[in-house]
Amino acid sequence: MTDSTPGSAGMRAEQYLAPETIGQLTSFEFRARMIAEGVMSGMHRSPYQGLAVEFAEHRQYVSGDDLKHLDWKVFGRSDKLYLKQYQQETNLDVVILVDASASMRFGTLKVKQGWGGTDASTRIGTWTKFDHATAVGAALCYLALQQRDRVGLAMFADGIKAQVKRSNAKSTWRSVIRTLATETVDDTTDFGKVVEQTLASVSNRSLFVIVSDFLVPTDMVKAGLARLRHRRHDVMLMQVLDRQELQFDLDEPSPFEGLEGEGRINIDPRVIREDYLAALTKHCSTLEKTARSLGFDYLRLDTHGSVGPALAALLARRALLARGGRAG
Amino acid sequence: MTFVTTSLAIAGVIAAAIPILIHILLRRRRKPVQWAAMLLLIEAARRHRRKARLEQIILLTVRAAILILLGAALAQPLLGERIGVTGERTTHIILDDGIIGGLVEADGRTSFERQVSEASTFIESLPGGDRISIVLAGAPVRFLIESPTADHRSAIRAIENLPSREGATDIASALELTETGLDREGMQAVRIFSDFRRGSVDDRRRPPVLHGPAGAPIELIASMPIDEPTTNVQVASITTARSPLSTIGTGDLLLVEVGLRRTGLTPEAVSNVRLEGDAMSGVENRRVEWSPGRTKARVDFQVRVDTDGGVLEVAVDPDALPLDDRRFVTVEGRQPTRVLMVDRDELAGSTRLDRLRGTDWFERALLPIPDAAIAEAITIDRVDPATINDRDLEGTSIAVIGRPDLLPLGFELTLANWIRRGGIAVVLPPGETTIRPWATPLLEALDVPWAVSLEPKEIDPPRSLSAEQPNSALTTLLDAELIELAPSVRINRRLPVEDAPDGDVVLIDDQGEPVLLDAPIGAGRLVFFAVNPELEWTDLPVRPLMVPLVQEIVRQGSALSRREVDGVVGVRPPLIRGSSVATITLPGSASQAVTGAIVQIPDRTGVVEGYDLGGNLVERMVVNPDADGGFVDLLAKDAVAAWLESSGSWRFTGSDVDVVEMIDDQSSLAVILIAIVLFLAVLETLLARWFTRGGLRTQRSLGLTGANADAEQDRSRRGAAA
Numbered sequence A: 001m002t003d004s005t006p007g008s009a010g011m012r013a014e015q016y017l018a019p020e021t022i023g024q025l026t027s028f029e030f031r032a033r034m035i036a037e038g039v040m041s042g043m044h045r046s047p048y049q050g051l052a053v054e055f056a057e058h059r060q061y062v063s064g065d066d067l068k069h070l071d072w073k074v075f076g077r078s079d080k081l082y083l084k085q086y087q088q089e090t091n092l093d094v095v096i097l098v099d100a101s102a103s104m105r106f107g108t109l110k111v112k113q114g115w116g117g118t119d120a121s122t123r124i125g126t127w128t129k130f131d132h133a134t135a136v137g138a139a140l141c142y143l144a145l146q147q148r149d150r151v152g153l154a155m156f157a158d159g160i161k162a163q164v165k166r167s168n169a170k171s172t173w174r175s176v177i178r179t180l181a182t183e184t185v186d187d188t189t190d191f192g193k194v195v196e197q198t199l200a201s202v203s204n205r206s207l208f209v210i211v212s213d214f215l216v217p218t219d220m221v222k223a224g225l226a227r228l229r230h231r232r233h234d235v236m237l238m239q240v241l242d243r244q245e246l247q248f249d250l251d252e253p254s255p256f257e258g259l260e261g262e263g264r265i266n267i268d269p270r271v272i273r274e275d276y277l278a279a280l281t282k283h284c285s286t287l288e289k290t291a292r293s294l295g296f297d298y299l300r301l302d303t304h305g306s307v308g309p310a311l312a313a314l315l316a317r318r319a320l321l322a323r324g325g326r327a328g
Numbered sequence B: 001m002t003f004v005t006t007s008l009a010i011a012g013v014i015a016a017a018i019p020i021l022i023h024i025l026l027r028r029r030r031k032p033v034q035w036a037a038m039l040l041l042i043e044a045a046r047r048h049r050r051k052a053r054l055e056q057i058i059l060l061t062v063r064a065a066i067l068i069l070l071g072a073a074l075a076q077p078l079l080g081e082r083i084g085v086t087g088e089r090t091t092h093i094i095l096d097d098g099i100i101g102g103l104v105e106a107d108g109r110t111s112f113e114r115q116v117s118e119a120s121t122f123i124e125s126l127p128g129g130d131r132i133s134i135v136l137a138g139a140p141v142r143f144l145i146e147s148p149t150a151d152h153r154s155a156i157r158a159i160e161n162l163p164s165r166e167g168a169t170d171i172a173s174a175l176e177l178t179e180t181g182l183d184r185e186g187m188q189a190v191r192i193f194s195d196f197r198r199g200s201v202d203d204r205r206r207p208p209v210l211h212g213p214a215g216a217p218i219e220l221i222a223s224m225p226i227d228e229p230t231t232n233v234q235v236a237s238i239t240t241a242r243s244p245l246s247t248i249g250t251g252d253l254l255l256v257e258v259g260l261r262r263t264g265l266t267p268e269a270v271s272n273v274r275l276e277g278d279a280m281s282g283v284e285n286r287r288v289e290w291s292p293g294r295t296k297a298r299v300d301f302q303v304r305v306d307t308d309g310g311v312l313e314v315a316v317d318p319d320a321l322p323l324d325d326r327r328f329v330t331v332e333g334r335q336p337t338r339v340l341m342v343d344r345d346e347l348a349g350s351t352r353l354d355r356l357r358g359t360d361w362f363e364r365a366l367l368p369i370p371d372a373a374i375a376e377a378i379t380i381d382r383v384d385p386a387t388i389n390d391r392d393l394e395g396t397s398i399a400v401i402g403r404p405d406l407l408p409l410g411f412e413l414t415l416a417n418w419i420r421r422g423g424i425a426v427v428l429p430p431g432e433t434t435i436r437p438w439a440t441p442l443l444e445a446l447d448v449p450w451a452v453s454l455e456p457k458e459i460d461p462p463r464s465l466s467a468e469q470p471n472s473a474l475t476t477l478l479d480a481e482l483i484e485l486a487p488s489v490r491i492n493r494r495l496p497v498e499d500a501p502d503g504d505v506v507l508i509d510d511q512g513e514p515v516l517l518d519a520p521i522g523a524g525r526l527v528f529f530a531v532n533p534e535l536e537w538t539d540l541p542v543r544p545l546m547v548p549l550v551q552e553i554v555r556q557g558s559a560l561s562r563r564e565v566d567g568v569v570g571v572r573p574p575l576i577r578g579s580s581v582a583t584i585t586l587p588g589s590a591s592q593a594v595t596g597a598i599v600q601i602p603d604r605t606g607v608v609e610g611y612d613l614g615g616n617l618v619e620r621m622v623v624n625p626d627a628d629g630g631f632v633d634l635l636a637k638d639a640v641a642a643w644l645e646s647s648g649s650w651r652f653t654g655s656d657v658d659v660v661e662m663i664d665d666q667s668s669l670a671v672i673l674i675a676i677v678l679f680l681a682v683l684e685t686l687l688a689r690w691f692t693r694g695g696l697r698t699q700r701s702l703g704l705t706g707a708n709a710d711a712e713q714d715r716s717r718r719g720a721a722a
Helices: A006-016 A028-042 A072-078 A119-124 A129-146 A170-182 A191-201 A218-230 A243-247 A269-293 A308-322 B006-026 B038-074 B080-084 B111-125 B152-160 B171-179 B358-366 B372-377 B411-420 B439-445 B473-488 B546-563 B637-647 B655-666 B668-692 B707-721
Strands: A054-060 A082-087 A093-099 A150-156 A160-167 A206-212 A234-241 A254-258 A264-267 A297-302 B033-035 B090-095 B131-136 B142-149 B188-193 B218-223 B231-241 B253-264 B269-277 B284-290 B296-304 B310-316 B326-331 B337-342 B378-383 B398-401 B424-427 B457-464 B490-494 B505-508 B514-521 B524-529 B583-585 B591-593 B606-611 B617-624 B650-653
Touching: A093 A129, A093 A160, A093 A191, A129 A150, A129 A170, A129 A206, A129 A234, A129 A308, A150 A170, A150 A191, A160 A170, A160 A191, A191 A218, A218 A234, A218 A269, A234 A243, A234 A269, A243 A269, A254 B038, A264 A269, A264 B038, A269 A297, A269 B038, A269 B668, A297 B707, B038 B668, B090 B111, B090 B142, B090 B171, B111 B152, B111 B188, B131 B152, B131 B171, B142 B152, B171 B188, B218 B637, B231 B269, B231 B310, B231 B326, B253 B269, B253 B284, B253 B310, B253 B326, B269 B296, B284 B296, B310 B617, B326 B617, B337 B358, B337 B546, B358 B378, B358 B398, B358 B546, B398 B546, B411 B424, B411 B439, B411 B514, B411 B524, B424 B546, B457 B473, B473 B505, B473 B546, B514 B546, B524 B546, B637 B650
Parallel strands: A093 A150, A093 A206, A206 A234, A234 A297, A254 B033, B090 B131, B090 B188, B188 B218, B218 B650, B337 B378, B337 B398, B398 B424, B424 B524
Antiparallel strands: A054 A082, A150 A160, A254 A264, B131 B142, B231 B253, B253 B296, B269 B284, B269 B310, B310 B326, B457 B490, B505 B514, B514 B524, B583 B591, B583 B606, B606 B617
């Protein structure tokens, strides 16, 4: 049974979903399940409970269950309390786009020897943005599949590098896990091209969850999002940034080298910090305004923080869509 | 290039190496940081460049100001009156290399060597463009470097091996010499290096007024008078006395009177005096016991002189100032004294007393009794005044001129030259008629101020010689007898003499009118009888006074004239008496030709040898140290300042504070500039650090956070509210 205390359950779930915790899970699959279930168990009440229209199974009544779902017929026959469980029916397609460009290799949260994760994080011993993005992506896939949504996955950089076709079949989950675990993290980002390739394979209205650092010109992002909006798709932008990128709290003058071939510059971080943070703030602000102006959601994730908010946001968004509303 | 303080320059070089060393030690190759958000970093760098440009301009301005002000401070700008003076600074250095500089100090160095060392340090401390000239103040005063030079190294080399001389210090003359170079362009300074003991300051002379170019002030700096008492015993004088009448025979002894002088501290002490030389055989020693406070002593020797004469040397035990511990004197051999009677020969041989002339009486007084010994000691020749020439004076010690009015025209110049070289001229007024005015040309030639009348004057009633006679070197030994012998002398006629200085009068009559006069002229003397020793003038020839008077004129006159023969370092050259001397050799100098009896003033003691044209040694002379410059008594600073005051306002400084004082005095603006430089240096450091930490922004940003962190914060807030 779930804890009925929202605060305590939420705190426990967040601790449970902290990168330091989930990073210790070597199995990619188990990690995704754990994240998704951790989020769901932490909720006070399932947001999609009661929305189902097709009976699935019975389960024994426990204190606190709503009596309206009680199967009185069973009670009459067996004198035992069982609840009727329903499976949700939906026509929502969820397409998760995970950025696998070279910039996603960046990370500063140290991980212990033997931790699980992507090849990128294993090599450098840190929890990278890509690790965070794949954890979020996998959890979202798992969550969506659990709710019988059709889920598709695409890994992108300067184009679609790998993808899993949308499906709510149980085999989809295996494909998603395999794709996330094996894809290389390289190349530059061409957001316009990615959107173009994605739209070519999607005909019906879908929810696009884009997990990326979005360290590309905002104009490029804006153009891609506009095209998605034009096709009446819904989009969630999940910008994954490392804490060092967010705070830029370095002390040693050093040469800085771009991961996507931007070259090298020698700077003193102490001197340039304020200007960097100003540029970052402006970039993120522009990105968020662009998303909001198109009716999309924007979420900035810190790789040193919990992945829970990302899932909660997705569930809230899904519930909104299921009720027929729109955010924007 | 030179530095004000060499040690500071070395420290500066070492200090400059420190940051370089730190840079090398801390230098490391930094590992490149792999960075994802290069897009933002490049944008930030672009933004920062604009802001950094302003910061760099500010830093550049401050740093440039530091360098400009530092350069100005090092250039030692001057305030006030010195601003108008242009050009490089010229320092005229006066080194006291007089005999007093030979004082040996506790560390074994002479005081002059110490002053040379201090002067070298001073020269090294001068800025590179400063010029220096150097004057040596030991007599004879001379330039060591006359044209001011900026080559400080050469100047130091020039003074490094200088010895102190045996002449007295003459700072007044050194300043006069320096004053000739003060009219040059640029700031002028005079720096005296001296201990300023008593021997360095000659009270008889005052330093000249020093003027700078166009009335500009001159910086006058002198060493602080030394305050280290010491004692010094010196051989101050040697007097030889030998009567011409006792020059011959086995009993011929020379009386050598040695005067010792003690200056500085005068404790109880003992001095050993030694007499030796090639004029005698063996060595004579005497012992002088100094009682406390005693400053003078006299030591008498009686020695048998060799036939040929020679040089005697007197020495005392070496003391702190060894340069004046010995002295030389020349001693003539056993040659008869030649006396030349210059008078007409018309009545020679007359035995009538009333017909005898002054020269006759003089001759009789010289040879009072027909003694063979005396006859060999004195050679008396006669010559007619009308025919006398310079060859007659050759070898003559004394010339008794009975008829000066009959001397050839122009002969007074020859006579004056002979007197100056040591001759003694005894002039008697013409006994009868005067042929021509003779006195004025002769006195003018000899530069004697007396006014002698042309005609004698009868005295009626006759006068007698005064019982109280003036003190005179010529009659020193007769002072006791004059009281009894003089009043008996009657005077009937006299030649009036006016304007005679008191020191020149030997005998006076009872009316105070001069009867006998004596004037030192060069190395010789002019002895003038205002009353001719003839019976028509006076009864002196037949009085008991006549013989001792004449004897003393010859003996004492000879002795006095011999004193002026020896040379003194820095004061006078030795007197060349022989006309045949063609070349001489001074101590420490090459042989030099004698031109018109003019000899270079010697700068060293020793024996001088004179050679004739054939290269034969014909005369020996000596040069002695100037003992008057060896006074080691201390002088107070005020006394020295008062003596120097006539030349300007002097500042006294010790050797260890020279440079500091000069810089302090000249660089008041430099101090202010250096203070500003220090302030700007601190400001630059703070600005550079501030700009490095974020520049003109004062608030440090915290950066962005993620949604997960925001959610955590929200939950924290909700939990706190619950």
